Amino acid sequence: MTNDRILATYIIETAHPLEKAAAAMAGEQSSGTFVPVPGETDELRARHGAQVIRITELEPVDAPSLPGSRPPKNAPTPPVYHRAEVVLSFPYENVGPSLPVLMSTVAGNLFELGQFSGLRLVDMQLPQPFADAYPGPQFGVEGTRRLTGVYDRPLIGTIIKPSVGLSPEETADLVKILIEAGLDFIKDDELNANPPYSPVARRAAAVQRVINEHAERTGKRVMYAYNISGDIDEMRRSHDAVLAVGGTCVMASLITVGLSGVAALRRHSQLPIHGHRNSWGALTRHPWLGFDFRAYQKFWRLAGADHLHVNGIRNKFCESDESVIASARECLTPMLGGYTVMPVFSSGQTAEQPPDTFRALGSVDLMYLAGGGIMAHPSGPAAGVTALIQSWEAAVQKIPLAEYAQTRSALREALEKYG
């Protein structure tokens, strides 16, 4: 029977008794009604009702984390806000093989329930039928390595900056510099998709001319993730345009395109899908609301993303290093017998973070994206790329960076600049 159930783990905060609050979650998201109605039989409840599997009480607090909740009438003054980790089990049969309906079920209206001053989905386990319905990542780590020819170390990448405003030809000129610097991977900014000043088909044609020429000459085919985020038909057309000129990757803004859109792109795509998670902050920034990436990324792996952004340690955003590493680990943990994706580290990354990143993650199956960390290297972008590769070598061999840098000027200069 467990094989047919969806398990969802939450942290909750409530002034109501925990058992009652958890039961309200289960009722609201399965066979709940306002009042007893004719069709609501015991048999139906047994077959379709969600169940509370486990409640693990945590330390209570004396003030609500979120406004708007309603304590019970008999609560003490001031109320105690109980906290717990709660596991619910939903019948697969309620949902069917649909990611949007899955999200409406395990998340949906829960965040608005008046009983809760905090509610966050932190993990999720899915049954086999989802694997039967969704093909998942088409390339993942292995496919991405095969397309780029980069093995045994992270793919070193960068993002086209300025974020917006470069023409296709200006982009191609910049790509030429970046390729010559030795980068494995280049991506569009999430702000630059298919704008009038740089339509993706024209951008891909200009950029791939440079990439293809370099590949023919040197054998090294740099992967460029073209941001094709948009409406479905537009994304399909853009994908085809990228494929036609020899491109090897497309990028989609997962959250703003949405689950149905990404799943449709995956079914059409012949290229890896680089999954950007912009707008994720709105869903995760408050620790007692929304989602942990541990849970959230499973939707996008099933939908078919091959690469998933996870931020980076000591990033310029608000995310903690623990959260970054937990997200990256989860990407590399097989789900439903497969579905691993390549985590993408970015945001304020330099030659300084690889040792800590490798120590925490224990893997080089990742993309390591830097902007200033490459472009601002005192000896230029090529030295910037070399320094990152050297830092990862030191990390894997567990040699202190300063020691490894003694005989390697690119790394030494990088540490002086960014350390």
Add this chain to the structure above:
Amino acid sequence: MTNDRILATYIIETAHPLEKAAAAMAGEQSSGTFVPVPGETDELRARHGAQVIRITELEPVDAPSLPGSRPPKNAPTPPVYHRAEVVLSFPYENVGPSLPVLMSTVAGNLFELGQFSGLRLVDMQLPQPFADAYPGPQFGVEGTRRLTGVYDRPLIGTIIKPSVGLSPEETADLVKILIEAGLDFIKDDELNANPPYSPVARRAAAVQRVINEHAERTGKRVMYAYNISGDIDEMRRSHDAVLAVGGTCVMASLITVGLSGVAALRRHSQLPIHGHRNSWGALTRHPWLGFDFRAYQKFWRLAGADHLHVNGIRNKFCESDESVIASARECLTPMLGGYTVMPVFSSGQTAEQPPDTFRALGSVDLMYLAGGGIMAHPSGPAAGVTALIQSWEAAVQKIPLAEYAQTRSALREALEKYG
């Protein structure tokens, strides 16, 4: 020039100087770079840079609303957290006519920026090219009234409960009861889309048999919103199945289907799209994170929703009455010369709220959905529907409910039960 700009209004909270923080938002979401790079010319910045249009300072606070922000090094101890309303202006040319890219631009990474302990998008004004690119609601208020034949009062509706578990035939049996009770509108629960125990095509066939028979006999065609939320091709197939049996409405879970999916459905659809906003709580529950519905609903109106859920006053969720009314007003305010949608009131609604709802909204162009507020009426569902209609009559005529109820037993019993 204003015609080519996207205006976005935020509330922000930051320990940094407000001008600097606002400039960081503009930079991050337009031509920003980590470090000066070759392509970043003054001309490019002038053409593609976002601009800070206005900063209106609000009362500061002494503790951060969200964790994870980084005060500047020279901040006082403890830091002061400044608050302001900020208006940014983005060049349309950066975005192009794309809702996903628009969202990545006006929202996107902003929520994660380390300078902010609070950041929320509260309003948005869009230029004409979006109206040229997106057809918007196909039916809206007028089309929905035309399909149902209900004029000059709200459409009275209900939701099939139990939420999940009824077979197509059991659903049709319940629909028969609801139609005979006089309802104008019935909808699936957001949890019940296309599950194995009630595929939407079979459910529509069974339900429409009842609805069509009643329409032929009485002339009254009840609108049923079939929840077709799912993957794109699945939604198109489900839509066609609903259309083929004479259905007059489909429903989509906007947030879990996503912008590209809803826009694709709109381009295919011959029926009104009932837009359900489940999972919205994650994006709005914290007052200093995410979105006001005033801003957020504009994405879905452009994408093509005809009806939009706005909760109801004195609802069972956490939303304030002010927020509910502001959302509903916005739905009825034309955008880009049109695009009005029908607001859908639900959650704990009974005969008790119409006067306050009408007083605040000044319109009857809405759906008024009740569950227990109809089904639990002492004299049965037909009296429940009658009581709601009577309550709205009293509301529009500005007659106190108690007075209007004196000669109307359905309303009187409802007020005794729910008052």
